[in-house]
Amino acid sequence: MNKPELLVTPAKVTDIQPLIDAGATAFVIGEEQFGLRLAGAFTRSDVKEAVATAHLANTKIYVAVNAIFHNERMDAVDEYVAFLAEVGVDAIIFGDPALVMIARDFAPNIPLHWSTETTGTNYITCNYWGEKGANRAVLARELSLDEVIEIKENADVAIEVLVHGMTCMFQSKRTLIDNYFNFQQKQLPKVTEREFAYLHDKERDTKYPIFQDRNGTHIMSPNDVCMIEELSELMEAGVDAFKIDGVMKESSYLIAVTKLYRKAIDLFAEHPDDYEVYKSEMYKEIEALQPANRPLDTGFYFKETVY
Secondary structure, eight states, X not given: OOOOEEEEOOSSGGGHXXXXXXXXXXXXXXXXXXXXXXXXXXXXXXXXXXXXXXXXXXXXXXXXXXXXXXXXXXXXXXXXXXXXXXXXXXXXEEOSTHHHHHHHHHOTXXXXXXXXXXXXXXXXXXXXXXXXXXXXXXXXXXXXXXXXXXXXXXXXXXXXEEEEEOOEXXXXXXXXXXXXXXXXXXXXXXXXXXXXXXXXXXXXXEEEEEEEETTEEEEEOSSEXXXXXXXXXXXXXXXXXXXXXXXXXXXXXXXXXXXXXXXXXXXXXHOHHHHHHHHHHHHHHHHHHSOTTOOEEOTTTTTOOOO
């Protein structure tokens, strides 16, 4: 059985080697002005270092260029894509069709991964973007397991799914946190880089992480998806890449979770009966790592969660 790629989003370049040692085989990184909801901001020198580190270990670096772009930013995108081609990244992740045209001119040999987070919901759309030049589709988080398997059976491109981490529920290009404090005539609190605030739903006693960056405001799910007990059908279907999202995660947590998913993938591929025996134990190990305010669930794979 072919093993899926184990794709992780690190917060900083120094996390890449420990994550390789933990079993990751690919990474998503990027610069905040070009990529959405990154686990950390990577400078150009960071990208170069990440590529060198990953390629020494025969692993891959994908760079997110999936922000929502307006006219005044297009020249910068051209130049950034040319830079990515120069340093030899392994793929560019895009949502805006403009990236397909730009890549043809500035990075014709770099593979493209189509990712909009919301519209990857059927195999026809996946194949449409395959015809336009993408070789992978990143599926929407709101799909059931049956829908994912049906897409994989009919897709002409590689398929990537989220198996662990938080999901985005809402994005606005408006700076909603700034706007709120301005309306309240209050000073915006000083926070450290990429620190999260929370929306509190008192009726459900739920807190939704919310953060603001140069791409706007993002409201995230109150739970973390965890599919470590449910990998068998995804692997049997031949899903090509499993993603662990590192947004709002400490390095130690991400490394520990990556090790457990590496173990789970290898067990099912080589000794499926052992996977069935040990999968609940691996889940409990992740559960023990979870912050108290971040319960685990299976997202929409089994329609257990409605946000």
